Amino acid sequence: MRRARRHESRAPDIAREIYLDYNGSAPLDPRVADVMVPVLTEQSGNASSTHAFGRRQAALVEDAREKVAALVGGSRNGVVFTASATEANNLALRGTLEGAPPGRHRFLVSAGEHASVSRTAKWLAERGLVRLDIVPLTGGGFVDLEQLESLLGPDVLLVSVIAANAETGVMNPLDEISGIVRGTGALLHSDATQLVGRVPLEMEELGIDLVSLSGHKICGPGGVGALVGNRRALRRLCPQVHGGGHERGLRSGSLNVAGIVGLGAAAHIACEERVAESRRVGRLRDRLTETLKARLSGVSEIGDVNHRLPNTANLRFHGADADAVVVNLAPVAASTGSACSSGSIEPSEVLLAMGLPREVAFECVRFSLGRFTTQDDVDLAVDQTVRAVTRVRGLSGEEE
Numbered sequence: 001m002r003r004a005r006r007h008e009s010r011a012p013d014i015a016r017e018i019y020l021d022y023n024g025s026a027p028l029d030p031r032v033a034d035v036m037v038p039v040l041t042e043q044s045g046n047a048s049s050t051h052a053f054g055r056r057q058a059a060l061v062e063d064a065r066e067k068v069a070a071l072v073g074g075s076r077n078g079v080v081f082t083a084s085a086t087e088a089n090n091l092a093l094r095g096t097l098e099g100a101p102p103g104r105h106r107f108l109v110s111a112g113e114h115a116s117v118s119r120t121a122k123w124l125a126e127r128g129l130v131r132l133d134i135v136p137l138t139g140g141g142f143v144d145l146e147q148l149e150s151l152l153g154p155d156v157l158l159v160s161v162i163a164a165n166a167e168t169g170v171m172n173p174l175d176e177i178s179g180i181v182r183g184t185g186a187l188l189h190s191d192a193t194q195l196v197g198r199v200p201l202e203m204e205e206l207g208i209d210l211v212s213l214s215g216h217k218i219c220g221p222g223g224v225g226a227l228v229g230n231r232r233a234l235r236r237l238c239p240q241v242h243g244g245g246h247e248r249g250l251r252s253g254s255l256n257v258a259g260i261v262g263l264g265a266a267a268h269i270a271c272e273e274r275v276a277e278s279r280r281v282g283r284l285r286d287r288l289t290e291t292l293k294a295r296l297s298g299v300s301e302i303g304d305v306n307h308r309l310p311n312t313a314n315l316r317f318h319g320a321d322a323d324a325v326v327v328n329l330a331p332v333a334a335s336t337g338s339a340c341s342s343g344s345i346e347p348s349e350v351l352l353a354m355g356l357p358r359e360v361a362f363e364c365v366r367f368s369l370g371r372f373t374t375q376d377d378v379d380l381a382v383d384q385t386v387r388a389v390t391r392v393r394g395l396s397g398e399e400e
Contacts, residue, residue, distance in 0.1 A: 080247045
């Protein structure tokens with residue numbers, strides 16, 4: 001696999017668009033595309049077939065399985081390939097529930113989860129299939145450990161705590177959480193989609209039973225993810241997609257070999273480069289936030305800035321509606337956590353769970369940097385953000 005030189009790693013320059021939404025989806029690394037193209041164009045066969053074509057496909061899958069396991073510090077035999085982290089999260093929650101031992105019928109889910117965890121847990125609870133308790137967040141954006149401990153009991157089947165929140169970048173203390181959960185008999189699941197490409201994770205050392213991840217968040221392809229489990233968790237898991245019994249019976253369906261190869265390549269690159277890359281990106285993130293605070297009044301950072309992903313900054317621009325700021329940011333891409341619900345715009349559930357008032361949550365914009373972000377990108381993004389915020393404040397009567 002070739003190593004991308006910095007000038008080769010530049011994302012396409014389309015009218016000088018600047019992409020600062022890596023937590024939404026990261027651009028495909030050219031090195032990942034390089035290993036996927038031959039699988040798509042030159043190789044045939046089903047990875048489940050026993051002939052030579054199938055065996056070659058299966059070997060590619062097993063190589064990728066090894067790389068994905070290394071990314072999270074798990075066992076290659078524990079990797080179950082899926083179509084997304086959303087599917088992996090559903091398999092973790094619904095599959096664990098279906099295989100629950102007697103007397104365990106309660107989930108503990110943090111208030112900072114991705115919708116594929118929070119809404120799945122709520123869906124199960126609304127149908128009377130599980131009792132659900134939500135573990136609150138602190139004002140810093142991480143799980144309230146005292147509340148978590150108080151909610152644990154012998155009836156808890158699964159505890160699900162996100163490794164790092166997509167909106168704030170705040171990282172949960174998985175080592176402390178594991179220490180609290182360990183010994184209760186409950187399984188510990190973590191959606192590590194945002195974390196694994198940026199910060200080392202050793203699930204076996206930490207005592208995490210199940211980890212979810214996705215390809216497109218680590219500069220890999222979309223449409224592929226994985227659930228990685230230890231032996232204890234996988235024994236309890238029941239499949240949610242039935243058919244030919246692929247992935248050791250846990251996820252039927254012919255394998256997306258090209259996507260899996262791409263996920264493996266992305267995982268390998270992340271393992272090799274994430275520490276150095278995170279230092280570089282962290283410096284750019286700090287340059288972004290410090291320059292904006294110097295050039296604009298009323299800018300504050302949301303969440304515990306000492307325990308967050310190096311690429312993420314959630315900024316409140318006092319007196320400026322975040323959606324209006326994002327619209328005026330073009331050609332810079334950033335995002336808000338607001339969502340359309342029943343025809344009305346609702347603020348981020350995560351920011352509200354941190355105790356922010358609705359009006360404050362509506363003023364928060366997330367910037368997330370990544371592998372192809374340059375200093376020039378950051379400086380141009382700062383200029384455009386200053387213009388956008390100043391314009392929005394002016395329109396709302398909140399002058400600088």
